[in-house]
Amino acid sequence: MWFTLPTDKVVDKLDVDPGAGLTEEEAVARLATYGANKLRGKKKKTVLQLFIAQLQDALIYVLFGAVVITLVMGEYIDAIIILLVIIINAVLGVAQEVKAGKAIEALQKMAAPGALVKRAGVVKEIPAEQVVPGDLLILEAGRFVAADLRLLESANLQIDESALTGESVPAEKDALLVLDNPNTSLGDRANSAFMSTLVTYGRGIGVAVETGMRTEVGKIADVIDRHEEEPTPLELRLDELGKMLGKLAVGVCVLIFIVALLQGRDLAEMFLTAVSLAVASIPEGLAAIVAVVLAIGVTSMAKKNAIIKRLPAVEALGSVNIVCSDKTGTLTQNKMTVTKYFNLSQGEVTVERQNGHAAAEDAKMLAKAMVLCSDATFERGEGTGDPTEIALLAFADELGIDRKNLNDTTKRVGELSFESKRKLMSTLVQENGRLTVYTKGAFDNLLKICTHVLEHGHVVPFSDAHKRKYADAAENISDQALRTLAAAHRPVDSRIDPAVMEKDLIFLGIVGMIDPPREEARRAIEKAKRAGITTLMITGDHKNTAYAIATDLGIANKQAQAITGENIDSYSDAEFASKIADLRVFARVSPQHKVEIVRALKSNGNIVSMTGDGVNDAPS
Structure with a gap:
C-alpha cells in the first residue's frame, strides 16, 4: 500500500531519482514491461454476434421449431411469416445495441488528456498513455491526473475526486502524510492522487505508482469488464413461457398420438393433426409485439436523454422496487x-x-x-x-x-x-x-x-x-x-x-x-414512494453529510438507517442481507461496497436499479 509508506521509501521501491525522474531509456523499458497507461474495454461484438445473441431465447427456439414443422407440412407462407417475425425481433434488438454502443463510445472518447512529466531532469508534455510507474508527474490547476500517484510534494493542492469517491468538496492533499491503516478509504488517502480526477487548486508533484488497469479507476473498469449481464424479469418470464409452450406442444403431439393408437386411426393423419395443434398453440406474433412495445419505450426514454442498451431493460425498469442512487450530482446539484x-x-x-x-x-x-x-x-x-x-x-x-x-x-x-x-x-x-x-x-x-x-x-x-x-x-x-x-x-x-x-x-x-438537493430529485423520490418504490442513498461522502441530505429528501428519518463502508465490512454476507431492509443510507463506501449492497438487496428478492454520474457507480 503506497499510501502507508514515506516518500523516500516510495521512490526507493520504484527506483527513481526524485529530482530528475526516469531517463527516456528507463521509461521505454517500463512501458514494455507494464504496458500502455490506458483502460481496456470489453471486446466489441460484431453485428453478426449481436444478431446471434438475439436468437438465444427459449421462445425463439420454439418459433424455429414451428418454422421447421410448417415447412414439413408444406405451409410455406406460415413458415415465412414466422421467420420474418424472428428476424424483425432480432434486427430491433441489434439496432438498439448498436445505437447505444455508439453513444457510449462517444462518451468514452471524450478528452484523453496528456501528462506533464519530468524525465532526465526535463519537464515535458507526453500522451497520458505513455506514463509508466516511476514517472514524476507535475500537477497544477486544470489538469487531470494521468495515473495513480503517491504525492512527493504538495502546495495547497486540492483535487476534485467527486466522480471517484462521491465527495462534493475538492480533497485537500498533503504529501508528507503517512497513513497507518492499510484499509483507509479512497476519500481519506490525502497523500495520494488518482487517475481521472481533476486538480482544482494549488500544485504538486507525484510519482506514478500504478498505471492502466492497475489504477483505482482501472479496477472499476475490470469489474465492469467481467460483469455478466443478468436476464431481466421479462426475459425470465418469456423464457419460462417458451419452455412451457415447448412442453405443451410436445405434450399435445404425444396425447393425440396415444388417442390415435387407442382408436385405431390413421397414424399419419393424426400426426399431422397433432403437429397442426402444436403449431397453433405457439403465439408467433408475441416476440414481435414485445419487441415493438419495448422499442416504443426506448424511444420514449431517448426523448428524456436516457440511453437504453438492451430492449428488455425498459421493462426491467418498470419492475424495479428499490432504486439505489449516488448522492453527488444525482440527488444533489454537485454545486456548493x-x-x-x-x-x-x-x-x-x-x-x-x-x-x-x-x-x-x-x-x-x-x-x-x-x-x-x-x-x-x-x-x-x-x-x-x-x-x-x-x-x-x-x-x-x-x-x-x-x-x-x-x-x-x-x-x-x-x-x-x-x-x-x-x-x-x-x-x-x-x-x-x-x-x-x-x-x-x-x-x-x-x-x-x-x-x-x-x-x-x-x-x-x-x-x-x-x-x-x-x-x-x-x-x-x-x-x-x-x-x-x-x-x-x-x-x-x-x-x-x-x-x-x-x-x-x-x-x-x-x-x-x-451541496444542496436537486428539487427534481425530491419530486422523483416522492413519486417513487407513492408507487411503492424505495430509494436508497449510496455515496462515498461522509456519513453526517449523507444523512443530512437523505433526511432533507425524505429518504431516511433515523440515524440508525445510515451506516458506513466500514460497518459493511464487519458483517458476513448473511448478516448484511438480514440487516439491509432497515437501512436507507450507505456512506463512505467503495465501488466494491456498492456491488455488495446491490447483491444483498437482490438476495432478498428485490428488483434493484442503480443510478449515478460517477465511474464509481458503474460496477453496481
Missing part, C-alpha cells in the same frame, strides 16, 4: 451553495431569494469580504474556479453585492495565498484611496487572530461572550452537515508586510455551505 450565515446583528439566517435589498448591512459586509478574498469568477449564474469560492460569490450576488462594480472600484495590491496549514487566505485591497485587509478561512483559525467584531454596524472588542456565541453558532451549523467558513477585515493606513496582514482583525461572521 451557501444556505446559512450568522452574525451578531441577525443571528442565524437561512439564505433565500432576497433580491439584494433585504440583507442587513453587516451581512453585506460579510459577503463583500468573501468576494474580495476570492480568485474565482461568477457571472450570470455561472462560475469558474474553486467550487467553494464560486459558492461564496453566488452568496454575495444573492445579497446584492455587484462583483463587477467591486472590480471597477477596488484593486488588489497584495495577498497572502491560502495554505492548508493556516487554512486562511488574505488580500490587501485598495478602495477609494483606502487600504483594507480581507481574510477568509477556517472558523477556529480566524477566531484566534481577531481582536474586534462587527455588531449592528459598529466595531466593538471581541469579548469572550461574543466568541462563545460564534462558537455555538459554528457548532450548530456544522451539526447540520454544512461546511463553515468565516471572514474578517481590517482597515490599514499603508501597505503592510504580508507576514503581518493576518493580525488584529475585525470578525464579520460565518457562512455554512453544502
